[in-house]
Amino acid sequence: MKAQKPSLPKGTRDFGPEVMAKRNYILDTIKSTFQKFGFAPLETPSIEKLSVLTGKYGDEGDQLIFKILNSGDYLGKVTQDDIDEGAKHLTPKIADKALRYDLTVPFARFVVMHRDKLAFPFKRYQIQPVWRGDRPQKGRYREFYQCDADVVGTDSLICEAEIIIMINEVLPKLGIDDFSLKINNRKVLTGIAQVIGHEERIGDICVAIDKLDKIGKDKVIEELATRGIDGAAIEKLHPFFDIKGSITEKIAKLRAIFADKAPAGLQGLDEVEQVLNYIKTMTQSAEPEKDFSLDFDITLARGLSYYTGAIFEVKVNNVQIGSISGGGRYDDLTGTFGLSGVSGVGFSFGVDRIYDVMDELNLFPANTHASVQVMFTNFDPKAEAYTLPFLPRFRNRGISCEIFPDAAKLNKQFKYANRKSIPYVVIVGEEEMKSGKLTLKNMDSGEQEALTVDEIIEKLKPIQKVV
Amino acid sequence: MKAQKPSLPKGTRDFGPEVMAKRNYILDTIKSTFQKFGFAPLETPSIEKLSVLTGKYGDEGDQLIFKILNSGDYLGKVTQDDIDEGAKHLTPKIADKALRYDLTVPFARFVVMHRDKLAFPFKRYQIQPVWRGDRPQKGRYREFYQCDADVVGTDSLICEAEIIIMINEVLPKLGIDDFSLKINNRKVLTGIAQVIGHEERIGDICVAIDKLDKIGKDKVIEELATRGIDGAAIEKLHPFFDIKGSITEKIAKLRAIFADKAPAGLQGLDEVEQVLNYIKTMTQSAEPEKDFSLDFDITLARGLSYYTGAIFEVKVNNVQIGSISGGGRYDDLTGTFGLSGVSGVGFSFGVDRIYDVMDELNLFPANTHASVQVMFTNFDPKAEAYTLPFLPRFRNRGISCEIFPDAAKLNKQFKYANRKSIPYVVIVGEEEMKSGKLTLKNMDSGEQEALTVDEIIEKLKPIQKVV
Numbered sequence: 001m002k003a004q005k006p007s008l009p010k011g012t013r014d015f016g017p018e019v020m021a022k023r024n025y026i027l028d029t030i031k032s033t034f035q036k037f038g039f040a041p042l043e044t045p046s047i048e049k050l051s052v053l054t055g056k057y058g059d060e061g062d063q064l065i066f067k068i069l070n071s072g073d074y075l076g077k078v079t080q081d082d083i084d085e086g087a088k089h090l091t092p093k094i095a096d097k098a099l100r101y102d103l104t105v106p107f108a109r110f111v112v113m114h115r116d117k118l119a120f121p122f123k124r125y126q127i128q129p130v131w132r133g134d135r136p137q138k139g140r141y142r143e144f145y146q147c148d149a150d151v152v153g154t155d156s157l158i159c160e161a162e163i164i165i166m167i168n169e170v171l172p173k174l175g176i177d178d179f180s181l182k183i184n185n186r187k188v189l190t191g192i193a194q195v196i197g198h199e200e201r202i203g204d205i206c207v208a209i210d211k212l213d214k215i216g217k218d219k220v221i222e223e224l225a226t227r228g229i230d231g232a233a234i235e236k237l238h239p240f241f242d243i244k245g246s247i248t249e250k251i252a253k254l255r256a257i258f259a260d261k262a263p264a265g266l267q268g269l270d271e272v273e274q275v276l277n278y279i280k281t282m283t284q285s286a287e288p289e290k291d292f293s294l295d296f297d298i299t300l301a302r303g304l305s306y307y308t309g310a311i312f313e314v315k316v317n318n319v320q321i322g323s324i325s326g327g328g329r330y331d332d333l334t335g336t337f338g339l340s341g342v343s344g345v346g347f348s349f350g351v352d353r354i355y356d357v358m359d360e361l362n363l364f365p366a367n368t369h370a371s372v373q374v375m376f377t378n379f380d381p382k383a384e385a386y387t388l389p390f391l392p393r394f395r396n397r398g399i400s401c402e403i404f405p406d407a408a409k410l411n412k413q414f415k416y417a418n419r420k421s422i423p424y425v426v427i428v429g430e431e432e433m434k435s436g437k438l439t440l441k442n443m444d445s446g447e448q449e450a451l452t453v454d455e456i457i458e459k460l461k462p463i464q465k466v467v
Numbered sequence: 468m469k470a471q472k473p474s475l476p477k478g479t480r481d482f483g484p485e486v487m488a489k490r491n492y493i494l495d496t497i498k499s500t501f502q503k504f505g506f507a508p509l510e511t512p513s514i515e516k517l518s519v520l521t522g523k524y525g526d527e528g529d530q531l532i533f534k535i536l537n538s539g540d541y542l543g544k545v546t547q548d549d550i551d552e553g554a555k556h557l558t559p560k561i562a563d564k565a566l567r568y569d570l571t572v573p574f575a576r577f578v579v580m581h582r583d584k585l586a587f588p589f590k591r592y593q594i595q596p597v598w599r600g601d602r603p604q605k606g607r608y609r610e611f612y613q614c615d616a617d618v619v620g621t622d623s624l625i626c627e628a629e630i631i632i633m634i635n636e637v638l639p640k641l642g643i644d645d646f647s648l649k650i651n652n653r654k655v656l657t658g659i660a661q662v663i664g665h666e667e668r669i670g671d672i673c674v675a676i677d678k679l680d681k682i683g684k685d686k687v688i689e690e691l692a693t694r695g696i697d698g699a700a701i702e703k704l705h706p707f708f709d710i711k712g713s714i715t716e717k718i719a720k721l722r723a724i725f726a727d728k729a730p731a732g733l734q735g736l737d738e739v740e741q742v743l744n745y746i747k748t749m750t751q752s753a754e755p756e757k758d759f760s761l762d763f764d765i766t767l768a769r770g771l772s773y774y775t776g777a778i779f780e781v782k783v784n785n786v787q788i789g790s791i792s793g794g795g796r797y798d799d800l801t802g803t804f805g806l807s808g809v810s811g812v813g814f815s816f817g818v819d820r821i822y823d824v825m826d827e828l829n830l831f832p833a834n835t836h837a838s839v840q841v842m843f844t845n846f847d848p849k850a851e852a853y854t855l856p857f858l859p860r861f862r863n864r865g866i867s868c869e870i871f872p873d874a875a876k877l878n879k880q881f882k883y884a885n886r887k888s889i890p891y892v893v894i895v896g897e898e899e900m901k902s903g904k905l906t907l908k909n910m911d912s913g914e915q916e917a918l919t920v921d922e923i924i925e926k927l928k929p930i931q932k933v934v
């Protein structure tokens with residue numbers, strides 16, 4: 001057989017040891033927080049029935065789903081007509097399975113299939129890859145991880161408060177301190193549409209005012225006009241542009257505008273206020289806005305159609321990368337599978353983006369990428385036999401270690417240790433075996449010390465695990 | 468849209484919270500051991516180019532690979548002739564990607580693609596799902612996890628010794644104490660074939676003697692005859708049937724038989740002996756056979772064609788489930804991708820089978836499945852407000868906890884806690900708020916105690932994490 005030069009499908013990535021160590025640092029931090037808050041892990045199969053996925057992501061989404069060719073003679077039941085009608089028609093006849101496109105639809109399927117056995121409210125987190133046939137580009141992959149946490153089966157606003165608290169635990173733990181967490185409520189957006197008398201145009205209104213930050217008031221008004229919102233209605237929007245101040249002040253100003261005109265808006269404000277109160281009560285924070293980097297932003301919409309209550313979004317300040325976390329409350333996750341009336345609230349962390357932010361800001365702790373803490377040299381069978389018994393002693397103390405498996409020149413062994421980012425090398429040569437004092441070399445600083453095995457074990461504490 | 472009744476593709480599974488907790492208990496134990504021994508994590512994409520996978524698993528394997536339909540108009544370049552030639556011919560024209568079938572081929576691809584940047588010897592572990600279009604049956608799935616560890620780029624037998632030590636660390640940590648770890652060496656098998664004068668028939672010979680345990684000596688001889696091995700040759704096999712005793716004794720007896728006749732066999736014995744010596748040196752074990760449940764079994768072959776040196780296999784005694792771990796040394800993992808001469812040794816844990824063994828023998832520690840350690844009741848807004856500040860105090864001490872998010876009857880809340888296997892419930896009612904002593908209920912025993920918040924925190928140590 002001729003040797004192939006292998007390559008990866010476009011839009012996919014290998015995660016080598018260094019990248020894995022950094023990714024695991026992020027994921028372990030997220031998981032341990034989810035668990036402390038009572039979220040339990042769930043994993044669903046990568047493969048779903050195509051019929052479960054189709055029709056959930058819009059026409060464009062359906063195109064991007066990766067379909068899996070049926071096993072065996074998949075052409076057996078296909079007619080010439082099927083083929084003549086083209087790929088779109090043929091696909092469901094030769095592919096009845098597909099790769100999951102997100103974690104939300106499989107989660108909904110899971111809840112519906114297991115509803116009789118689950119404890120409701122059901123709190124789960126799920127960290128698994130998803131696949132999309134998007135055109136790959138910088139930061140966009142065809143296989144990437146999603147990291148979701150949801151509570152379904154309750155409309156308690158404690159859940160919203162805890163999501164905000166969790167985000168504020170995870171990000172600072174990762175060293176990301178300078179971020180803004182914006183909240184809004186779909187009902188407040190509905191209220192705005194009610195005030196201007198065009199509740200039915202809420203989609204257009206939100207798309208436009210969502211851009212306020214980027215394009216400014218005048219352009220937003222222009223866009224609204226282009227979208228056919230009449231001048232009198234736009235006039236009524238003006239007060240909303242001037243809503244400023246603390247969250248409490250914003251709520252008060254909005255209450256005055258909504259009064260009598262926008263019952264949905266008032267309900268939305270009640271919810272925002274209640275979430276804020278829950279945070280205050282739970283954390284004894286006098287200023288949750290500062291303590292939790294919170295802002296109430298009435299222009300935040302995030303694809304709107306999906307959310308029915310709270311909406312969240314997190315951006316890192318001074319880094320150009322888009323949002324690293326977002327979510328909201330929805331009321332009909334499971335309706336498509338025949339289980340209606342299940343309210344839920346969820347959010348996700350953008351793990352790839354968090355990784356990029358941490359890389360850019362240099363936030364990974366030193367030695368995150370070190371898979372092994374110490375390597376022992378190996379010069380000849382005698383030194384090897386002298387060294388081997390040390391290994392279990394280090395490992396039993398939780399210190400990861402290895403011996404270079406072959407007798408080799410010191411330079412080759414150092415090169416190995418450096419490539420693997422091993423922070424310490426213990427050199428065991430003639431001198432060391434005679435004295436019983438081994439040479440511990442710090443590979444970063446180049447410093448060397450002569451120490452006994454016990455002294456080295458004392459010195460090298462096990463790599464800190466994030467909990 | 469009409470509601471669908473959703474279901475899973477056959478051969479796939481959801482892992483709900485309880486199963487996930489148990490699986491993670493196993494995987495965390497394995498990972499922490501791998502890491503202590505210097506193995507670093509690797510993840511490769513689920514999707515590989517079909518050309519990378521094809522031809523690596525035999526014709527039957529190729530059939531079982533799940534192929535992914537090309538995006539867009541995959542029929543565009545297909546001719547009527549292509550279709551007329553049937554599915555097998557058509558597949559590579561409409562599917563250029565596929566789901567990974569095992570972790571070995573992607574690992575080989577990774578090593579070849581990254582050879583210039585890797586530190587050799589390269590030690591990696593990889594725990595990821597694989598997909599096979601097998602007919603699903605009890606214990607056999609179309610999507611299942613593999614858990615591999617390999618060292619490539621060295622032929623040092625320290626690696627073999629460390630694999631045996633790792634297996635002996637992981638299984639007892641999981642509570643699996645009664646197992647047998649059989650070792651053999653491909654060269655010993657070659658030696659046997661050399662002795663009987665039919666080195667070229669090694670495949671047939673191994674398939675037959677591999678069954679010695681199950682069908683006994685007479686049937687093995689019968690099978691060898693059926694396979695066309697002549698009587699004189701079979702006669703020469705007899706001494707091998709009587710090899711008994713300690714590993715050292717077996718080596719001595721085999722050395723006598725191999726002498727002058729089977730150079731490969733002698734080399735194999737040297738290797739087995741050296742591995743044993745490494746284990747003795749490293750662990751100061753005087754009786755590695757007992758301490759490591761080791762047996763040298765000259766009938767162990769395990770698909771042979773692949774392995775060139777050591778062969779391992781682990782079975783749990785008194786449980787009918789097949790092997791739970793196995794592996795061996797290979798010399799040409801990466802040859803198919805153009806990089807020859809890379810020797811390696813690897814093994815894998817059968818995670819699904821280990822799970823089944825532990826379930827059957829009841830080896831999961833109590834509360835492995837508890838995702839939350841304590842739930843606080845919620846009777847009304849007043850009790851809720853009183854309780855909320857306790858949550859961060861517990862969580863900051865590493866105790867996972869939650870409040871029932873809605874005011875509800877006690878029974879409903881207990882039912883929730885039981886379904887979620889929460890071991891403790893803290894009841895906060897009128898009485899408790901007045902006295903400041905909360906009622907801590909042990910959900911297993913039903914026992915109740917009146918304690919202050921601090922006393923409860925002291926009592927509930929965080930769920931032990933395996934390291």
